[in-house]
Amino acid sequence: xxxxxxxxAAKYKGNKDAEKSIVARLKAGDGHPKVEASEADLxxxxx
Ligand code: HEM
Numbered sequence: 166x167x168x169x170x171x172x173x174a175a176k177y178k179g180n181k182d183a184e185k186s187i188v189a190r191l192k193a194g195d196g197h198p199k200v201e202a203s204e205a206d207l208x209x210x211x212x
């Protein structure tokens with residue numbers, strides 16, 4: 166279920182704000198199931 170990390174990377178390629186906005190949306194559960202993880206882990210996985 167969900168998009169592959171490869172397709173997500175392609176979608177957001179060159180988008181400088183992507184890291185921040187994706188982390189914020191995953192934390193809030195905004196348009197995506199809420200991901201329960203530390204800020205550091207979310208940062209790392211999104212990067
Ligand atoms: C470490 C856990 C997870 C991370 C980091 C993650 C991250 C992401 C990201 C970055 C996207 C792309 C959003 C976009 O295109 O703007 C995505 C899409 C999606 N994810 Fe996850 N996800 C995680 C876990 C899950 C889980 C557990 C589910 C389901 C129970 C899920 C379901 C989905 C679905 C359905 C989409 C497609 C949404 C769409 O295309 O509109 N994800 N995910």
